[in-house]
Amino acid sequence: ETGVTQSPTHLIKTRGQQVTLRCSSQSGHNTVSWYQQALGQGPQFIFQYYREEENGRGNFPPRFSGLQFPNYSSELNVNALELDDSALYLCASSLGLDNSPLHFGNGTRLTVT
Amino acid sequence: EDQVTQSPEALRLQEGESSSLNCSYTVSGLRGLFWYRQDPGKGPEFLFTLYSAGEEKEKERLKATLTKKESFLHITAPKPEDSATYLCAVPEGNNRLAFGKGNQVVVIP
Numbered sequence: 631e632t633g634v635t636q637s638p639t640h641l642i643k644t645r646g647q648q649v650t651l652r653c654s655s656q657s658g659h660n661t662v663s664w665y666q667q668a669l670g671q672g673p674q675f676i677f678q679y680y681r682e683e684e685n686g687r688g689n690f691p692p693r694f695s696g697l698q699f700p701n702y703s704s705e706l707n708v709n710a711l712e713l714d715d716s717a718l719y720l721c722a723s724s725l726g727l728d729n730s731p732l733h734f735g736n737g738t739r740l741t742v743t
Numbered sequence: 744e745d746q747v748t749q750s751p752e753a754l755r756l757q758e759g760e761s762s763s764l765n766c767s768y769t770v771s772g773l774r775g776l777f778w779y780r781q782d783p784g785k786g787p788e789f790l791f792t793l794y795s796a797g798e799e800k801e802k803e804r805l806k807a808t809l810t811k812k813e814s815f816l817h818i819t820a821p822k823p824e825d826s827a828t829y830l831c832a833v834p835e836g837n838n839r840l841a842f843g844k845g846n847q848v849v850v851i852p
Contacts, residue, residue, distance in 0.1 A: 634786070663839065670844070671844055672747075672830055672832070672842030672843050672844050672845055673787070673830075673840075673842050674842075675835075675839045675840065675841070678839060686836050686839055688839070720786050720787070722786075729774055729775050729834050731777065731789040731792060732777075732787075732789070732840065733789065734779075734786030734787045734788070735786050736784070736785050736786045737785075737786050739784075
C-alpha cells in the first residue's frame, strides 16, 4: 500500500511569486485535503477535494486554489505569496466523506522571503 | 473560538515516568475525536479515533480515553522514542478536522 507522497519537500520563494505543490493520495483514497501548519501550531484546514470537486474550504483567501485529477492526485496553488505563507503544507487523503481517519504526507516546507 | 485546547503545551519526562496529556473540546454533537502523533519534519500519523464517552483505546504505551468534554492520552512508562508532538482534532464538517496546537513531549533517557 503506497502512502501519501508530496513534492517538493522544501521550497524557497520570494514574496509575490506563485507556487504549486503536489500530492499523490494513498492508493484507493478518493478524497484529498490540504492543511497549512505554521511553526508551533496545529494544522489549519485549507480545502478538500472529493472526486475532482472542491468540497469545503477553510478561512483562506482566493489566492489559495487547488485541483484534483482523475487519479485523485492533487495540486495546491498559491498566488502572490506573502511572508505569512511560510509554513508546512500538508496533504491528507481519505476514503469518502465519513470522517474516516486522514492519512497525511510528510508535507512541503515553504519559505517565503 | 477555539474548539480544541491541549495542555500542557510542552512536557519533559524521565524515561519510565508516566503522564497524561489533555485535550478539551467545545463542539456539540461530537462525531469523533482523533489523536495523531507528529515527529519533527514529518506529517501527523494517525493513532486513535474515539466516538463516545467512556471509550478507551490502547496502542503500546499509549491509552486514549474520552469524556463528554475532554480526552486524555496516557503515556505509560514512556521511552525516548515516544518523544513527539501529540495532536488532538475534532471534525467540523465532512472530513475536515479542527486541530489543537499539540502537546510537545520529550522523554529523557
